[in-house]
Amino acid sequence: MSRIAVEAMRAGNEDAAWAALYLTVYWAGKDGRAKYRQLVGEEPSLRSLELAAEVEYILGEQPYVSLFE
Numbered sequence: 001m002s003r004i005a006v007e008a009m010r011a012g013n014e015d016a017a018w019a020a021l022y023l024t025v026y027w028a029g030k031d032g033r034a035k036y037r038q039l040v041g042e043e044p045s046l047r048s049l050e051l052a053a054e055v056e057y058i059l060g061e062q063p064y065v066s067l068f069e
Contacts, residue, residue, distance in 0.1 A: 001027070002035075006043040018049050025055065025065050032064040 005020035021039060028035035036059055040046050047056075058065050 002039060005039055005046065009043050009046050009049075014049060017046065018051065021046055021049065021052075022055070022065065025059075026067060028064070030063050033059045034063075 001020050001024045005017050005024055008014075008016035008020055021036075024039065025032045025036050036055065046052060055065060
């Protein structure tokens, strides 16, 4: 899923990139913050996704994201 996030962003498919990014970070559980940093390190343009700022805020407060909060 990490690879899909990066490749989708590079291909300009922001919807697929967002879904893959969020699922990757979610599936990482308590390592979500580190996984997000890894993905953004590989493809910095992921930070430009519409909801990336919200994910960064959440990960600043806790090391994981959830699906239904």
